[in-house]
Each structure stands twice: as structure tokens, then as C-alpha cells.
Amino acid sequence: MPLQLPVLDNRNFEQLLTEAKRRIPVYTPEWTNFEIDSDPGITIVQLFAFLTENLLYRADRIPERNRLKFLQLLGIPLQQAAPAQGLVRVRNERGPVEPLPLEAGIVVSAGQVNYITLDPVNVLPVEAAAYYKRKITDEVSYEEFNTKYQAVKVAMLAALEAEEGEGEDDDDDDDDARSVEGTDESAVQLDFYESTLMREPTAGEPDPVLDLSTEETSDHAVYLALLAPKNVTPEAAREALANQTISVGIVPALTDANVPALVPVQLGAKRLPVPALVYEVPDPTSTGTRYERLRVVQEPDVLSEVGVVQLELPGKEKLATWVFDEPMQEGTGDYPPRIEDDEVRARLVTWLRVRLPPSQPSATETPGTGTNTGNTPGASGTPGAPVATNQPAATTQGNQGAAVNARLTWLGVNAARVRQAIPIFNELLGTANGEPDQTYVLANTPVIEDSVLLEVQDIDGTWRLWLQTDDLLSAGGADEVFTVDYESGQVRFGDGHRGERPPSGSRVRASYQYGGGTQGNVAIGAVKTSPDVRLQGGFKIDNPIATWGGDTGETVEEGERNIPLHLRHRDRLVVKQDFIDITRRTPGVDVGRVEVLPLYNPDRRQENLAGVVTLMVVPATDTVRPLWPLPNRLFLKTVCDYLDERRLVTTEIYVRGPEYVSVALSVGVEVRAGYFRDQVIQSVRERLQEYLSSLPPGGPEESGWPLNKLLHEKDLEAVVTRVAGVEFVNSIELGVGSELGIEKKLLKGLQLPRLDTLDVREGEAESLESILGTGPDTTQEPTVVPVPVTRSKC
Secondary structure: OOOOOOOOOOOOHHHHHHHHHHHHHHHOOOOOOOOOOOOHHHHHHHHHHHHHHHHHHHHHOHHHHHHHHHHHHOOOOOOOOEOOEEEEEEEEOOOOOOOEEEOOOOEEEEOOEEEEEOOOEEEOOOEEEEEEEEEOOOHHHHHHHHHHOHHHHHHHHHHHHHHHHHHOOOOOHHHHHHHHHHOOHHHOOEEEEEEEEOOOOOOOOOOOOEEOOOOOEOOOEEEEEEEOOOOOOHHHHHHHHOOOEEEEEEEEOOOOOEOOOEOOOOOOOOOOOOOOOEEEEEOOOOOOOOEEEOEEEEOOOOOOOOEEEEEEOOOHHHOOOOOOOOHHHOOOOOOOOOOOOHHHHHOEEEEEEEEOOEOOHHHHOOOOOOOOHHHOOOOOOOOOOOOOOOOEOOOEEOOOOEEOOOEEEEEEEOEEEEEOOEEEEEEEEEEOOOOOOOEEEOOOOOEOOOOOEEEEEOOOOOEEEEEEOOOHHHOOOOOOEEEEEOOOOEEEEOOOOOOOOOOOOOEEEEEEEEOOOHHHOOOOOOOOEOOOHHHOOOEEEEOOOOOEOOEOOOOHHHHHHOHHHHHHHOOOEOOHHHHHHHHHOOOOOOEEEEEEEEOEEOOOOEEOOOOEEEEEEEEOOOOOOOOOOOOOHHHHHHHHHHHHOOEOOOOEEEEEOOEEEEEEEEEEEEEOOOOOHHHHHHHHHHHHHHHOOOOOOOOOOOOOOOOOOEEEHHHHHHHHHOOOOEEEEEEEEEEEOOEEEEOEEEOOOOEEEEEEEEEEEEOOOOOHHHHHOOOOOOOOOOOOEEEEOOOOOO
């Protein structure tokens, strides 16, 4: 049985006063009017009862203090608050037409919440608009466009025939015949596209996606039009941009629910290269559509997480674009998309093309595609020559073996990553006394992890940097190390045997960052200001995506409650319950549900695989679908990073979100007499949504819909029947995915139901076919040569 905390005395003020009054006749029988509150003697008795109650309260706190002391002796720190992270961009709208280099650590603010930049950024007087070549799949318009752009096709055929003829002048007659046959009209096809501006994230649509690895674009690329600020000529902007470093912020699709698995550690294992994007600018000085690759100064894995790529721009003579004498040639082939807005086109400085690496012809080339010489640095193409589809390379991500994910949400320039923190420099902690186990407390908490730089002054007055360690017991007697409790801000030194003691009389100072909490999670555009005087005139700051990861710290009560859990798993993932308990404690995310699938691989959908564990995590909240939350890429990566330090090296862990299966339901009920029809139907709707929810109180056990459970029509009918006001169910129709009118469906693996379509009515249920209808055909045609078109407008 659990140990009961002793209560030394539980008497309150009223009980103490009553007991004192009962003693009055025994000790002072001459005092007979003690029942009157206005008596001065009773006032004194009330005062002593009040003081006694306070004394007993303090005495009863002794067990609580001992309990907290035991918590401190166990060395289990409270989990500190997690800081929010994000991305900001700086726009030079009316500032000087010159670069503004900013170092990392610039403070920006969203109201009362402060952030600091993590990347240096060279703010250039330029804006960016992201365009891509969106394929036109309207077959009706193709005939009209083919007729209109027939001249372009004829020019391409002539160029191809001339190119082949020059290369085969010395061949025999048979080779000449084959050359002529190869240049028939079917050798070139026109692929029509529209110049489309990439959608920016908004509050209504926070996660727009452009997939470069599919046929959504004609050439698997996105073009950043670098525009001069208004009232600034492109020539003046080129002067400022020449030979400068530009910071390009890239946000991958955050809705993607897969992250690389945590694979077992293998000594000597070969690490596969991380796929990267290609960054190019036009080279109008050469013949054809030649692009020149930019030198990369900083290149994180922007296909997996939010990052900033720093590129070195060329000189002024190469910061330009092509000039077309023939208007119909603009935007064709490998040229950048045509800008329809004349005002925007007048501000164009140059283009920055961002694309995937081209595929290797021997591995992924498909029949009917030519050679895209314009995509190869150092080579020049011929205008009007056939252009390949530039399929992305079939590379893998890191050493995890995952396919390349080229789904992007946002691209922009003058960007920097930020973190919710306030920097403190050279805070004087005190003077050392030479005793063992010296402790100091930082003035501001919670402290950001790994941000503390601590210095101790030597006898000669120089400051020497000491190193931070996780455990003083593992340090030697001469090691100049210290530990930090991030939640309380306590800094502790060694005792001379395990960690060096600061010499007596030496001063101690620290530089660190503090901050964190849910108030750091702000919406798009909330980060607007900066106290830095360099950003006051003509500069505008905003965050193109919402910040994420801010979380509150652990309270003392929560820390006490988690002591048995910590003693059981010792912060190591061994048994099933360890995975659940530790995952729920992940800082920076609010985990609403954790399911453990041992021996299951979600990618191959295989079971009974030794050493493999799959975790299904469901967020506690979701503003779009509160009953069926779906974790995004940042959520899953945060969980993965937290578990990676605590897993066994032989365990392969997959962290995934639920795979929601669309469920359609049509119910016809009979309303009991005496009940309002609208209220009963609304209650049935709410009960069915709650029952099929992935979070508590969903499912038959009110812990969320369980995994590997049979979704049965009879169970849903029983749920509806138990709703107050329902006499009986007339009929019910169930549809799961593309299967309509089924009786039951077994959901396997990570599959959970998501009620997308629900119709409840009095009487007979309406058929699902009439409710859902049929979808449009989205068949796409193959691509060969991108050709821009402008749709007529009324």
C-alpha cells in the first residue's frame, strides 16, 4: 500500500478557540462572561488561537519539505520550459540601397515576446516573388494553344534538324535517312504552362504545398524573381547585390507526416549523401539558356527541416536576365516563366532558379526525352531545342534510406531562423570562497539549454572559460567544469575531487539566454518589431510561418508525481511503458496520445521484425480537426530528437502519426416522442464524432479509437441507439475510403477512422452515392517543351 504522509496536527482556528474556551471554567471559575466576543479576554484567546493555527500549519509542512529534499537528492531536475522557434525575413522597403550585414543574435519581437536570430543575415535591397511553371491539363485548350504556338514548334523542329545534320555530315546514306526520320513532327511536343505565383502561407491556409518531384510543375523547379524595391531602378539594385551573400529561407512541407527512422548504430557504416537543391542564376552573356550555379556558403538540409541557405551572388555583369527580340520566345524551353504584370517585370533584377538535381540518364531517363543542356553548368543550349523534363534524381535522404521529399511551403530571401530567448551578457554571479560544492543562481530563468558560457577570473585578472558537464561525478579533480539546472538557474561546481573548485577570491560571471513558454507560439506575421536601431528606418520584419515548439516547464507537483516513473525507466527506452512515459514528456510538443507497436515496420508494413518499434503519436490539439489531430514534420522531429538520446543503440524506432482513413456515414433515426428533433439529430452527430475520435474519450474504452479494431456498422448503430431521444435506427450506411455501403472494415497498422462525411436525418438514411457524388478526372498529359500561355480575361 502507498505510504501515507503524517499529519502532525489538523486542528483549525475554530477548534482551537472552542478548546480554549472549555478550559476557562477549570482555571478561572470567576470568569463567567467568556461567551461574549467583545470581552477583552476573549480577544486575547482568539489571538493565541490564530497564532497556534499558523504554527501548526508550518509544522505540517515539514513532511512536504522532506519530500522536496528527497527529490533534490535524487538528482531529478524539473523539465525546463521549451523556447519557440521560427523564421523571419527582413524587407528593405524604404531603406538605403545598400547591403545591411546583421550578425546572429539580433532581437526581434512579437508584442512582449522576444526572439533572437540564430543566423547572420545580409539584408539586401531586393524582394523575392516565387514563380513556377504550372502545367495546363485542360485538354480543350490544347488544340487552340497548338495552333497559336505552331511557329514555336516549327522553329524547334528546324533547330533540331540542323543540329542533327551538323553532327552527321560524314555518315553514310542510311544514317542520313535515320536523321531525317528522327526530325518528324512527332519528335517535338509542346507542353503548355501558366506562370503561377507560389502561394504564401496565410492564417486561412498555413501550409500551401508545391511539389517539385511530381508533374505539378513542367520542369521541377521554382524561380525566385529578385525584384528591386519600389522607386529603385534595377540597375541600382544590381550595384548593391553584386558579389554579396544572399540568405534564402526555405520551408519544406510541414504537413508531411514521415520523418527518418532512428536506426541502430552501426560502426563503420557508410553514410549516404544528403540530397540538396541546386541554386542557379541566368547567364545571359552566353549562347542559349545557360544557368550558372552559385557557390553555397551555408546549406542545411532544407528538404527535411526549416533552414536558411546562404549563396554567393556573382558580379554585376552576370546579375541580369535574357532580353527577347521575339516575344513568343520568352518563357519557352528552359527560360524562366514569363511575368505577366508589367509593373513587376519592370522591377526584375535577375532570376534565382531552385531545382532538384537532374536524374542520371542511365538510371531514370524515360523514352521520348531529350538532353537538357541548359541544366548542366558550363554547357550552353540552343534556343528552341527539345527540353527534357528534368526529372529529379532518385537519391535517398541521409543514411535513413528515405526517398527525396521535394514538397515546399515557402521560399524567400533575407531570412533568418529565430528562437524565443533573451540574451544576457557577463552577469556577475559572485566571488568564489574556495569551498567545495559552490553554487550560484542565475538571475533569469528558465535558462535555454546549452546557452550558458561561464568564466572564472584568474589571479592575474584574465577570464578563463569553464566547460559545462552533465555529471560532476564523472569529472576529474583538475577538470574545470560545472553543471546547470536549467529550470532553477542553479550553477554548481565540483568539490576538488570530482571537478575543480574555483579559487578563493576569484569572480564568476556568466553569459546565457533565457526564455520559453507557450506565449512564444505566435501566428503568421506576429513578429513585427526590433529594438535594433539599424532596423528602424525603412525596414519591415515579419514571420512567413507560425512559430512552433514553445512549451511550459514542469511544476513541482508534476515533478513529484513523476518520481516513480523516472525511477522505473531511468530515462531509458526498454519496455513498452517506458516508450509511452518518456514520449509524453517530450518538451516543445503537447502529446495527447501515444501507441506502441512492437516488432512493426510502418514503411514496409511488416510485423514480427526483431529490434523494431513503431510509435504512433497524436497531438493533443489541432485547430483544423480537433477530434483527429495530425502531427506535422516539426512535431515528429521534436519527438525523434528527444527519443534518440534515450533509446538503446540496437533499437530501430519509427515515429509516425496516424494514417487516417476517410469514413462516410449516413444515418436515419426515429425520434422519440417528446424530444426536439433538431436537438436529437445534433446529439447523434456529436456522439458519432466523439466515438470515432482518435483522442479520449473516443472509442469504446474512451481512450481514443484503438488500433487494429474492426469498424463495424452494428457498433455504430448501438452508439446511436444509446443517445437520449432516439427511439431506434431506421437504417445506416457505412463507407470507408472508396468502398461504399459496406458492413465492416478492419483497420490495420497505424490506420484510424476519420469521419469526413456525416449525414443524420429523421426517417430513412440517404444513400452515400447521392451524398458523395463522383470526382473529376485528373489525368495529365506527358511533357516535353514548356510553353507559356496567357488565358484571355473578360
